[in-house]
Amino acid sequence: MKQNILFDLDDTLIYCNKYFNLVQDQFVDLMTDWFAPFGIGRGAIMDKHSELDIAGVQSFGFKSDHFPQSFVDTYDYFSRLTGRAASQDERLRLWRLGNSVYDHEVEPYPFMEETLLTLAAEGHRLHLYTGGDAIIQRRKIERMNLERFFEDRIYVRMHKNTDAMKDILKQGRFDEDRTWMIGNSLRTDVLPALECGIRAIYLKRDQEWAYNLLNIETPSSSAMLTLTELNEVPPAIQQHIALLKPPGL
Template sequence: MKQQIMFDLDDTLIHCNKYFYLVIDQFIDAMTTWFGSSSLVTVQAIRDKQMEIDIAGVAVFGFKSEHFPQSFVDTYIHFSHLTGRKRSTNEENFLWKLGLSVYEHDTEPYPNMEQTLFSLSESGHELHLYTGGELPIQRRKIEKLNLERYFESRIYIRRLKNSDSLESILSTGQFDRSSTWMVGNSIRTDVVPALTAGIHAIHMRAVTEWEYNVVQIEVEPKGAFLTLDHLKDVPDAIHGYVNR
């Protein structure tokens, strides 16, 4: 039976978080170099403050590219005030450019991405791509891997990725919710919205998950709710549920 299967992009089909973690580590290195004489500016304190600022901004403004470098600058300003260390325009400019550099990394697919999408497409399923972020950045990733081969025009890019965004896509499109799936790594932006909308959900468990994505699930599934560790297991999981 034909299914409509919606995939998340970042950290479901392609690597994303690992590049952010790499740049955050570089940010922390710079901060500890500049503020090294202060006992108030520890690696953990820097990491916690940057995460706090980052998550607060995403919750309000969505996935804006400027937000990540701004979290570096705001963290720097916080510790400058805390320690009394004089701010430097050169240092702030360096942090801004460092934050933006995360978007320049190569687009790297997860293992078996191609095999998984090909298998589902060849089985007659209709594939959709639903991702959060800014249009130019997400489009560049999609075009880099030529993902239109599988998703064609069924690509949805939203700055805010939440229950309202998913509901809007489902309501304006031709979706049969009893045969529609959401496959993604984020409990907050993929799983909970899918369960709220009454469609099937597959949580792709990440090795290291961004704290923003981790929330309690307080929605009763109306259909399937599966948890997998590998993309290659998605086709069999869906076929197993449909043919149960």
């Protein structure tokens, strides 16, 4: 009854959104200084940036330059709207600010180490499935020394969706009845897993990125679990396995 367990990386095993939120706040502060005299408030800037940021991900996937580009696109939008003169120096400043999000240290979520050690000790086969720029994601993996848990079972995709999940499952010849996807994104982790016929664990995080949220109808109560801490994962999987064992075993 050993399981294949695929883990998402960002905001599942390591912190990510909080750094994007920090840089976004700096962006909005700067934009407010520039555009408040033209009647543009923080809320309008936040809403437009969120719209353009999500549109960029939907079009281009998790390319590393889409986030700084969303800053520049938001700036250009309000420059046109208000008639405020745009400058290349200000665009470059915003681009550099957006890129600075990738300079933050890699920080594990509580119980990351203990959870992976426990699952590996129980004999489960661990996989890492993450979206983004391969160089940036590999750097995070190296800094956390995650290869010791996942070895060559690491998949980095620019677009993280059902097609990408199907491809991974097909190439690895996964047994769908014994495969799990664990992640914080309903859109890119949970929904693709359910559409591919494997089980999903939704790790619900505070202040989740709007792109990751959507309503999901699960085919059965056992297909998807909702947890809030990584150390809840091993007992949840063990409980599921126990329910599948014939009486007396």
